[in-house]
Amino acid sequence: MIRFLASVGALTLSFLAACGRLVLFAGRAIIAGVTPPYYPRLVLRQFVAIGYFSLTVVGLTALFTGMVLALQFYVASARFNAESAVATVVVLSVTRELGPVIAGLMVAGRVGAAMAAEIGTMRVTEQIDALTTLSTDPLRYLVWPRLLAGLLTLPFLVLIADIVGVFGGYIVGIYKLGFNPASYLTQTQEYLKSADVTSGLIKAAVFGFVVALMGCYQGYYSRGGAEGVGQATTYAVVSASILILLLDYFLTQAFFA
Amino acid sequence: MTPTGTSIPKIAVSGLQKSFGAKRVLAGVELEVAAGESLVVIGGSGTGKSVLMKCILGLLDPDAGSIRIDGEETAGLGGRHREQLMRKFGMLFQGSALFDSLNVWENVAFGLIEGRGVGRRPARETALQKLAAVGLGPEVATLRPAELSGGMQKRVALARAIAAEPEILFFDEPTTGLDPIMADVINRLIVQCVRGLGATAVSITHDMVSTRKIADRVAMLYQGRIVWQGPAADIDNSGNQFVDQFVHGREQGPIRMEVRAA
Numbered sequence A: 001m002i003r004f005l006a007s008v009g010a011l012t013l014s015f016l017a018a019c020g021r022l023v024l025f026a027g028r029a030i031i032a033g034v035t036p037p038y039y040p041r042l043v044l045r046q047f048v049a050i051g052y053f054s055l056t057v058v059g060l061t062a063l064f065t066g067m068v069l070a071l072q073f074y075v076a077s078a079r080f081n082a083e084s085a086v087a088t089v090v091v092l093s094v095t096r097e098l099g100p101v102i103a104g105l106m107v108a109g110r111v112g113a114a115m116a117a118e119i120g121t122m123r124v125t126e127q128i129d130a131l132t133t134l135s136t137d138p139l140r141y142l143v144w145p146r147l148l149a150g151l152l153t154l155p156f157l158v159l160i161a162d163i164v165g166v167f168g169g170y171i172v173g174i175y176k177l178g179f180n181p182a183s184y185l186t187q188t189q190e191y192l193k194s195a196d197v198t199s200g201l202i203k204a205a206v207f208g209f210v211v212a213l214m215g216c217y218q219g220y221y222s223r224g225g226a227e228g229v230g231q232a233t234t235y236a237v238v239s240a241s242i243l244i245l246l247l248d249y250f251l252t253q254a255f256f257a
Numbered sequence B: 001m002t003p004t005g006t007s008i009p010k011i012a013v014s015g016l017q018k019s020f021g022a023k024r025v026l027a028g029v030e031l032e033v034a035a036g037e038s039l040v041v042i043g044g045s046g047t048g049k050s051v052l053m054k055c056i057l058g059l060l061d062p063d064a065g066s067i068r069i070d071g072e073e074t075a076g077l078g079g080r081h082r083e084q085l086m087r088k089f090g091m092l093f094q095g096s097a098l099f100d101s102l103n104v105w106e107n108v109a110f111g112l113i114e115g116r117g118v119g120r121r122p123a124r125e126t127a128l129q130k131l132a133a134v135g136l137g138p139e140v141a142t143l144r145p146a147e148l149s150g151g152m153q154k155r156v157a158l159a160r161a162i163a164a165e166p167e168i169l170f171f172d173e174p175t176t177g178l179d180p181i182m183a184d185v186i187n188r189l190i191v192q193c194v195r196g197l198g199a200t201a202v203s204i205t206h207d208m209v210s211t212r213k214i215a216d217r218v219a220m221l222y223q224g225r226i227v228w229q230g231p232a233a234d235i236d237n238s239g240n241q242f243v244d245q246f247v248h249g250r251e252q253g254p255i256r257m258e259v260r261a262a
Helices: A002-034 A040-050 A052-080 A083-124 A127-133 A138-176 A181-190 A194-220 A225-256 B049-057 B079-086 B104-116 B120-133 B150-162 B180-197 B208-214 B232-237 B241-247
Strands: B011-020 B023-033 B038-042 B064-069 B089-092 B168-172 B200-205 B217-222 B225-231
Touching (some): A127 A138, B023 B049, B180 B200, B225 B232, B232 B241
């Protein structure tokens, strides 16, 4: 029994220590990032890496999510004659929930993994040490541009995901389920409030920051060669995905409960 | 490479200790390097040579002890002060540690552009000069590090280390993984660059050919302590059983091989 309690205690302590390290890492990176020198070129490069190159995967995922949602809700709502709510359900689900969560998860898989692998490789090949010896703070040079780009880029991606997702629902609604295009669009607009969109965009900013933070953190502290880098990549994706779902609940509660 | 004779040592390490968990790597290192001197720290794999160098550079925080550069305490120094101090240093890493995402000249000029705010055009000119100093022509300037052989990467890394004309140069296993001819070229370039800059040099290696070529003074690290130090000329008759065993590469003797890396 004592051994069991000791192992629970040890696990709790190591979890709290890891949380502390993560918060310190983020804090140090933010402080380094807001003090000169600044690296706008690197931030721009990360905008392209995170935003532009994720457009296809996020767009396709949002399109099919909107299409499936329309189809699923139509079939389910037919049981209690609520088919007319398809357009409203699609637009609210996509803007409030599915747009930010799916975009966040896709970016975690595509960008978070790449960040962890790149920074992890730089760690194990001593390139991060080399940065320090060349009077360059690795947190300011490597981490902050990624955090900033993650924070600012994901809302744009989610805005596009929202539009594409709603369009996916529209395609299915009109061509598969036989809705009238004008009434579908009226239904889409009627119950949509600006808070539905902005809450999704705020979630997106938080998720973007979390994805970049986990990618950078896991990469920065990776060790042990190729195996360590592989492990860091896995941890980056898994931890970012779990945090996205966890934070989604608390943010939803904060916005709408 | 001879000391210039100033009274304050360029580098003074005292009582330096560093452990990783239960493993004690440095157990009270005492070491001084005079300005303009080239010191080579020798020792077997896993004896803590790299840890010692990383502590002096500030890449690792020591658990206890003092590290003075030009008489000023630097152990535990952080932030802007550390960045300022780093300007005195140049480092050649064992695996070269060139940045994959940058081409050769951008690697060499990195410290000038990002660390000192020099414009890209003058920094490129300096980079080409430094590449020439290590025997590389302008045709390699736009290549990526991955396109170069190990020896060429070492030369580029050496050019990067000397680009900002640092006061102190560190060399981590400079000839490891190179063929004997390329190793000799790198040794010659190290001597040439250190002399040319009038810099102080600290190298760590277990390559005795390299040691004889680049050292003014040699120190031997074993079990976390300096067990012998003296002029490079005395290395063959040091009177120290650890040094004798190491220099002659004998299996029999007081040195026991470390199983785990430091």
